[in-house]
Amino acid sequence: MSAPSGTSSTSIDRGAAAPRVTWGRLGGMLRVLLAQSLLIAAMLAFWHWATAHGSVNAFLFGTPEAVGGYLVKMFADGSVWHDAWITGAETLAGFGLGNVLGTAIGLLLWYSRFLSRVVQPFILALGSIPVVALAPIVIIWFGTGFASKLAMATLSVIVVALVISYKGAMGVDPDQINLMRSLGANRHQIFRHLVVPASLTDIFAGLKLTVGFALVGAIVGEFMSSADGLGHAIFKAGSLYAIAKVFAELVVTMVLALLLSAVVVRVERALLPWRHDLQN
Amino acid sequence: MTPGPQSGAAPLAAREIGKSFDGTPAGAVEVIRSISFTLGRSEIVSIVGPSGCGKTTLLNMIGGLLPPSRGTVIWHGQALRGVPPRAGYMLQKDLLFPWRTAFENASLGLQVKGVGRQERRERVMALLDRLGLAGFVNYYPSALSGGMRQRVALARTLAADPEVLLLDEPFSALDFQTKILIERDTARLVRDAGRSLLLITHDVEEAVSLSDRVVVLSHRPCTVVAEHAISLDGDRTDVLAAREHREFGHYVRAIWNELDIH
Numbered sequence: 001m002s003a004p005s006g007t008s009s010t011s012i013d014r015g016a017a018a019p020r021v022t023w024g025r026l027g028g029m030l031r032v033l034l035a036q037s038l039l040i041a042a043m044l045a046f047w048h049w050a051t052a053h054g055s056v057n058a059f060l061f062g063t064p065e066a067v068g069g070y071l072v073k074m075f076a077d078g079s080v081w082h083d084a085w086i087t088g089a090e091t092l093a094g095f096g097l098g099n100v101l102g103t104a105i106g107l108l109l110w111y112s113r114f115l116s117r118v119v120q121p122f123i124l125a126l127g128s129i130p131v132v133a134l135a136p137i138v139i140i141w142f143g144t145g146f147a148s149k150l151a152m153a154t155l156s157v158i159v160v161a162l163v164i165s166y167k168g169a170m171g172v173d174p175d176q177i178n179l180m181r182s183l184g185a186n187r188h189q190i191f192r193h194l195v196v197p198a199s200l201t202d203i204f205a206g207l208k209l210t211v212g213f214a215l216v217g218a219i220v221g222e223f224m225s226s227a228d229g230l231g232h233a234i235f236k237a238g239s240l241y242a243i244a245k246v247f248a249e250l251v252v253t254m255v256l257a258l259l260l261s262a263v264v265v266r267v268e269r270a271l272l273p274w275r276h277d278l279q280n
Numbered sequence: 281m282t283p284g285p286q287s288g289a290a291p292l293a294a295r296e297i298g299k300s301f302d303g304t305p306a307g308a309v310e311v312i313r314s315i316s317f318t319l320g321r322s323e324i325v326s327i328v329g330p331s332g333c334g335k336t337t338l339l340n341m342i343g344g345l346l347p348p349s350r351g352t353v354i355w356h357g358q359a360l361r362g363v364p365p366r367a368g369y370m371l372q373k374d375l376l377f378p379w380r381t382a383f384e385n386a387s388l389g390l391q392v393k394g395v396g397r398q399e400r401r402e403r404v405m406a407l408l409d410r411l412g413l414a415g416f417v418n419y420y421p422s423a424l425s426g427g428m429r430q431r432v433a434l435a436r437t438l439a440a441d442p443e444v445l446l447l448d449e450p451f452s453a454l455d456f457q458t459k460i461l462i463e464r465d466t467a468r469l470v471r472d473a474g475r476s477l478l479l480i481t482h483d484v485e486e487a488v489s490l491s492d493r494v495v496v497l498s499h500r501p502c503t504v505v506a507e508h509a510i511s512l513d514g515d516r517t518d519v520l521a522a523r524e525h526r527e528f529g530h531y532v533r534a535i536w537n538e539l540d541i542h
Binding site for chain 2: 173175181184185
């Protein structure tokens with residue numbers, strides 16, 4: 001492979017706010033993309049070859065052609081949009097609710113050393129319960145519709161969000177708190193102007209983590225009892241031994257997960273411009 | 281600008297203040313035995329001491345962030361309760377908030393005090409301009425040099441219009457040239473406005489070149505060893521000229537000897 005125009009110079013303009021795409025960097029990105037595509041192609045080819053030769057059971061492992069066929073069918077009949085929409089909505093709603101509640105509680109515990117010490121063991125105890133184990137109760141309490149999936153996604157998120165935001169709030173530099181005090185700030189002003197913004201970095205790291213947890217919660221909820229959604233489709237296809245269909249639904253789930261993470265990263269960039277500056 | 285409750289009294293005085301910390305692994309530790317000094321109106325006083333002698337503890341007591349074990353801190357003739365009004369802090373760490381631009385960092389104190397947006401803008405911009413930061417008001421701290429960051433911290437301290445500035449080794453992390461320039465700007469902004477400045481430092485030359493008086497502290501537990509009135513005639517905001525004055529070396533040597541550094 002010859003590098004385009006031979007300019008491998010990595011001239012990075014420090015003054016520019018946006019990352020400058022130089023020919024050298026573009027070439028590098030293209031090479032990585034190409035290698036990744038080749039890797040996928042190789043895996044698909046091996047899968048196809050192994051199942052076609054009968055050395056791997058096509059009934060148990062599906063074939064790439066069948067997976068492709070299901071994907072085409074799911075797009076054609078619109079079921080992919082329906083299921084992805086249901087699961088995506090459950091995930092986002094639970095992600096939002098869990099993070100809002102968890103972060104609010106975590107930050108507010110900063111106000112009271114006493115209260116935070118009282119509730120700490122309870123929070124740790126709650127956090128140690130695998131959310132999957134709560135699914136049967138959640139289904140009984142919230143029914144088989146949207147509400148139970150929302151509850152599962154929320155539960156998957158809330159304790160993590162709480163712990164992360166509390167750690168962020170308690171990790172504020174004591175010198176910065178003294179600075180605020182010397183400027184005459186009261187506790188509310190210290191909270192608003194220092195503790196909350198200082199915790200945002202941690203909170204956003206938590207958001208990137210919990211968007212995946214919320215998706216797990218929603219899918220587990222759908223596994224337990226549901227009429228639609230990606231988890232439902234995967235469970236149904238699995239119980240019918242339609243392995244290729246399971247893989248097709250998994251591909252859609254993966255794309256959904258990547259999309260949700262990308263949205264969180266975008267929102268972080270927009271809301272934390274100083275972090276963006278740091279990275280360039 | 282309202283003067284303090286008792287206009288005649290010195291803005292700040294310490295009367296035999298001391299500090300011991302109990303319950304450390306080594307038992308009770310006496311960091312400061314007894315320190316007394318007075319900071320008069322429009323005066324620049326430096327406190328120098330060997331490193332580790334409890335200078336920061338002293339500053340925290342003066343600033344009302346840490347109660348003394350013994351003695352009294354007196355602001356404007358009255359014993360200190362809580363955080364003193366119209367006192368400005370500056371530390372070696374600039375403590376700029378990374379999520380705020382230079383302008384927003386410098387206006388923090390005014391925002392906390394509830395000063396309106398328009399007035400905030402005018403006062404802070406004027407200050408940043410005087411400190412040579414007019415072109416950097418919208419930069420985040422991560423994009424500023426160490427000297428610029430410390431200037432923003434100085435602007436943040438001065439924007440709140442403090443009567444008394446408490447500085448804890450604010451220039452010690454800067455290179456020599458930057459340090460001289462910021463010392464000069466600080467001296468000007470303090471002396472022009474008739475403010476009082478208490479500078480805590482281990483840099484004897486900095487103390488002598490800036491101050492009207494230098495208080496020398498001992499090793500732990502800390503007491504006052506000596507006090508020098510510095511008289512270097514000429515423009516005292518010109519810190520380089522002060523360093524070239526023929527008496528300068530004399531003061532520096534005397535204080536060095538008293539510091540008892542081995």
